[in-house]
Amino acid sequence: MEMLACFISHRVSQGSWNPIAVSRNGPRLFHLMFADDLLLFCKISKAQVIEVMHCLDLFSRELGLKVNLHKSKAQCSKKVSERRKEVFSGVFNIRFCNDLGKYLEINIGHAKASRRTTQEVIEKISRKLSSWQRCPLNKVGRLYLVKSVMAFISVYDMQIFLLPKYACNKIDFLMRQFLWKGQAIGKGLPLVTWEVAITPRRAGGLGIRDTSCANMAFLEKLVWNYLNNSKKLWEQVLKHKYLRNQSDMNKNSRNSSSATWKNIVNAYEHLKEGFR
Incomplete structure (x- = not known):
């Protein structure tokens, strides 16, 4: 997980991964980790979703740890339409939800x-x-x-x-x-x-x-x-x-x-x- 964190940080520094911020001058968020739980943040665009999945795919091939997409969830802003959600779901095969749970x-x-x-x-x-x-x-x-x-x-x-x-x-x-x-x-x-x-x-x-x-x-x-x-x-x-x-x-x-x-x-x- 530490290797994955370093890899994501490297992609962010290169400008390939666009993180998010909840305020104008606040810190940018691109990942949060605790044990084997992982939260990923990116701008809501098809290119960024592909970038996230590409990073996870490289990580899986290097270490042999496959991400279970069926147990994964995705959440986005309330302003994103259902049609756009369907497009993104076709890219990463992760279901959208209104609540990430507990x-x-x-x-x-x-x-x-x-x-x-x-x-x-x-x-x-x-x-x-x-x-x-x-x-x-x-x-x-x-x-x-x-x-x-x-x-x-x-x-x-x-x-x-x-x-x-x-x-x-x-x-x-x-x-x-x-x-x-x-x-x-x-x-x-x-x-x-x-x-x-x-x-x-x-x-x-x-x-x-x-x-x-x-x-x-x-x-x-x-x-x-x-x-x-x-x-x-x-x-x-x-x-x-x-x-x-x-x-x-x-x-x-x-x-x-x-x-x-x-x-x-x-x-x-x-x-x-x-x-x-």
Whole structure:
């Protein structure tokens, strides 16, 4: 994959591969890789599609790693007509779709946290709870599972989405029910209040992570990385698209902004109160 990345970069430097940019002066995108997953970006033209397929074909012949086109997907701008999509499909035999699906359990489209999205998170936690109900666990064992498993099921979602308050309350409710009752419903006596349960152990609590606070902390981590200029690609893309050489983040949130950027701005409002 590193060899493929170098080869693509070489074709871009030669001018054969035309990358895309989401803002006028922003960084150009031509590929993103993680393990064996690959995203390729190019201008929407027949010549560019042929160039992409040519690069993949050379890569396959050199290393013997064939691209599975049946498991691949293509997506383009909403302004591209269906007729043009048919022309491109005939070139690379990859089906077009409106949604590239999920990666690490997160929708690649990064839409806002809708009721459907939050419901999926709650259902994952509920299924995990149901699988544990048949196990004879004492409160210490249940506390360990709550802290090490249940509280981390929604981690990927919380790094992108700002979950609604009702979703955070529901997740806390499921953790509370399992801790004291061993199931979603039933009888059980809470030994301490939930406020004590989510208090850190060094302060006399049980150390369970509060969902709403954890969600905001994950988004505030993005703000902190951004303000410290770590030069990551996502930071450069957002900086050129929304800030445009301005420093005040809360003045650059428009209705047309992406849901991810709005969540980051929301976290910035919470975090800046502690700036020194």
